[in-house]
Amino acid sequence: MGRILPKSFFYRTCMLLALLYLAGTVLGGIGLGWIATHPGRRPISLGEQDQVKSYARLRNAQFREVSLSAKDGALLQAWFLRPAEWNRDVVILLHGVSDNRLGMYGYGQWLLENHYGVLLPDARAHGISGGEIASYGLLESDDVHRWVNWVEENPRPRCVYGFGESMGAAEILESLAQESRFCAVVAESPFETFREVSYARFGRTFHAGPWLGRTFFWPAGEVGFLYVRLKYGLDMNAVSPKEAVRTSGVPVLLIHGTKDRNIPSYNSGDIQLANPSHAVLWLVPGAAHCGAHQVSPQEFDRRILNWFREHALETVAQTEPAPLGGD
Numbered sequence: 401m402g403r404i405l406p407k408s409f410f411y412r413t414c415m416l417l418a419l420l421y422l423a424g425t426v427l428g429g430i431g432l433g434w435i436a437t438h439p440g441r442r443p444i445s446l447g448e449q450d451q452v453k454s455y456a457r458l459r460n461a462q463f464r465e466v467s468l469s470a471k472d473g474a475l476l477q478a479w480f481l482r483p484a485e486w487n488r489d490v491v492i493l494l495h496g497v498s499d500n501r502l503g504m505y506g507y508g509q510w511l512l513e514n515h516y517g518v519l520l521p522d523a524r525a526h527g528i529s530g531g532e533i534a535s536y537g538l539l540e541s542d543d544v545h546r547w548v549n550w551v552e553e554n555p556r557p558r559c560v561y562g563f564g565e566s567m568g569a570a571e572i573l574e575s576l577a578q579e580s581r582f583c584a585v586v587a588e589s590p591f592e593t594f595r596e597v598s599y600a601r602f603g604r605t606f607h608a609g610p611w612l613g614r615t616f617f618w619p620a621g622e623v624g625f626l627y628v629r630l631k632y633g634l635d636m637n638a639v640s641p642k643e644a645v646r647t648s649g650v651p652v653l654l655i656h657g658t659k660d661r662n663i664p665s666y667n668s669g670d671i672q673l674a675n676p677s678h679a680v681l682w683l684v685p686g687a688a689h690c691g692a693h694q695v696s697p698q699e700f701d702r703r704i705l706n707w708f709r710e711h712a713l714e715t716v717a718q719t720e721p722a723p724l725g726g727d
Contacts, residue, residue, distance in 0.1 A: 429623025437533040437628055440498040444528055448502060452479060460484040461512055468550055471542050474531035478521035487515040488558040490551050494568025500527030514705060517555055521547055533632060536567060536594050537574030537639045544575035558713050559583035565690045573641035576648035584711035586704055588655040589690045592667040594639035604661055646674040653680050653707045657687025
C-alpha cells in the first residue's frame with residue numbers, strides 16, 4: 401500500500417497556494433495598473449517629420465505643426481494638412497495605444513487625396529505629446545474637445561469628423577459625452593468599457609476568452625483599478641464609450657473584425673445597441689484587430705467616404721478659409 405500523506409500536508413499546500421495567489425494578485429494588479437497607464441512611447445524622428453513635409457509640398461498641401469495645452473497643462477502636439485482643393489471638411493484622426501500620429505498617417509494621405517483636411521494628433525503620453533499617463537478617455541475626451549475647438553477656430557471648416565482606431569476609437573466615442581460638434585465619427589475596433597477590455601486582455605494572454613478575466617483574474621483587475629484610483633485619482637470604471645454613445649446625437653459608424661482577439665467584436669455590437677438610431681455597425685468577416693481595410697479595402701474606403709458625405713452639412717460657411725502658417 402502507498403503511504404497516505406497527512407492532512408497537515410494538504411493544509412500547508414493549500415495555504416501556500418492561497419498565499420501565492422494573493423501575492424500574485426496584489427503585485428500583478430499593481431503592475432498591470434502601471435503598465436496600462438504608461439504605454440510604450442513611440443517618438444517621431446526629424447526624418448519622419450521631413451517626409452511628411454515633403455509629401456505636403458509634393459501635393460501642394462498646406463502643412464502646419466500645431467500645439468495646444470490640455471486642461472491639466474500637458475502640451476499636446478499634432479500636424480494639420482489641408483489639400484490645395486479643399487472640400488471645407490476636416491477629419492481628426494486618432495491612433496491606437498503605444499503608437500503615434502504616424503499610425504493614422506496613411507489614412508490622412510487617403511483623405512487628403514479625397515479633398516479633406518486632416519488633423520493628426522499624438523495622444524497624451526504618446527509620440528511627442530506631453531502628459532504623464534494615458535487614461536483611455538477620462539482625460540483624452542477633453543483633449544479631443546480642445547482639438548475640435550482648434551479646428552473650428554483656425555481652418556473654420558464646414559464639418560468636423562472624427563476617425564479613430566482601437567484606443568483612438570474609444571477616445572473619439574468617449575468625447576461624445578461632451579462634444580456634439582462632430583458631423584459624424586468612425587470608430588474601428590473600439591472597446592465598450594475599459595473594464596471590458598481589461599477582461600479581454602487577461603484572456604488573450606492565455607489564449608482564452610474574457611471569461612478568464614471575469615473569474616480567476618478578477619481580483620487582480622480590481623487591484624489594478626484601485627491602484628490607478630489611489631495613485632492618480634482616476635476612476636477607470638467611468639471609462640465607457642458605450643454610455644457616451646447612448647446619450648449622443650452624433651452619427652457613429654462602428655467597424656469591427658469578427659476575428660479581433662484584442663478587443664472582441666461584441667464590444668462594438670453592445671455600443672451599437674446602446675443607440676441604434678444613431679450608431680451603425682459594419683462587422684467585417686475574417687478581419688483581425690483594426691484589420692478591416694486589409695481584408696476589404698475598397699468596401700472600407702467606400703463606406704467611410706459615404707458616411708462622411710451622407711452627414712455633411714447642407715450649407716457651406718460664407719467666410720473664407722483662415723490662412724495657415726507653417727511650411
